[in-house]
Amino acid sequence: QVQLVESGGGLVQAGGSLRLSCAASGRTFSAHTMGWFRQAPGKEREFVSGLSSINWSGGVTYYADSVKGRFTISIDNAKNTVYLQMNDLKPEDTAVYYCTSSPRLGYPKVSEDYDYWGQGTQVTVSS
Secondary structure, eight states, X not given: OEEEEEEOOEEEETTOOEEEEEEEEESGGGOOEEEEEEEOTTSOOEEEEEEXXXXXXXXXXXXXTTXXXXXXXXXXXXXXXXEEEEOSOOGXXXXXXXXXXXXXXXXXXXXXXOOEEOOOEEEEEEO
């Protein structure tokens, strides 16, 4: 199993920034893709960003169109931690953000391709 714990959410004004962290433990060697999803009230969970890497070193990043150019996903291999740097935040970014892991490579974007999830962290962007 892989255990994931998110932190870093909060309340920020539009145009501001936040950095989310996801501390991973357990069988992290099986997590070839780490991802972030979000879910706003009354909406389905949606893909935000992913990073596919065989050994948590380097890897390929990919993003939803809605966050491309504003969000950056990264990994600190030594700390077993995944980050999501969010800049130029907009009110429509308000959601609970979830960290997740997948044994798949190939840039998965659907929640069914991911098998372990964190508890989520709330991000609220005020206008």
